[in-house]
């Protein structure tokens with residue numbers, strides 16, 4: 026279902042917009058985004074739109090998911106920590122690329138719904154936990170990659186600590202309304218920071234994030 030629309034999305038919003046990572050393109054050609062939104066909105070799932078998923082949250086734009094996935098620079102086989110499971114779409118794309126995903130979500134209903142969907146669709150390499158992602162998920166650290174899908178006022182220390190040597194983190198950092206997609210790499214114990222272009226994400230709420 027929706028194969029033609031999905032293919033059009035990949036061509037128009039990924040390839041034509043400069044996404045070149047073949048693993049990201051292949052994954053987004055496969056993952057059924059319409060299953061990660063309410064059935065009433067399924068027909069809009071392949072437009073470049075963020076859509077409401079309940080509890081005041083959204084599924085990110087396909088262009089954002091593609092850009093962040095590409096910025097992670099994955100080869101396959103990495104261990105990835107995701108903060109903000111939301112609908113589960115981003116985690117499914119990463120799982121399809123061939124990595125093990127540890128995903129944290131602060132809203133229990135969203136975490137449970139995503140887990141049910143992963144079980145139904147067969148995304149068995151995603152572990153979901155309810156919790157505050159600003160303190161990370163120490164039990165499985167260190168992570169080769171960390172992706173934060175909500176806007177943070179700064180880079181949480183715990184996430185820096187949980188990033189593996191030669192690891193890479195992608196996180197939107199800035200004000201509540203506008204952020205810069207920030208890329209942090211860790212090499213021989215040192216962190217290097219690189220910024221991508223300005224974007225807008227929903228806020229990261231937690232101990233080391235924004236207050237509600």
Ligand code: SAM
Pocket residue numbers: 082083084085108109110111112113114115116129130131132135156157158159174175226227228229230231232234
């Ligand atoms: N990756 C998601 C997707 O594909 O649908 C994007 C979801 S949305 C843009 C960001 C999510 O981050 C929301 O579901 C929100 O509840 C969650 N979030 C915000 N602050 C959080 C925190 N401190 N820990 C875990 N999740 C958080």
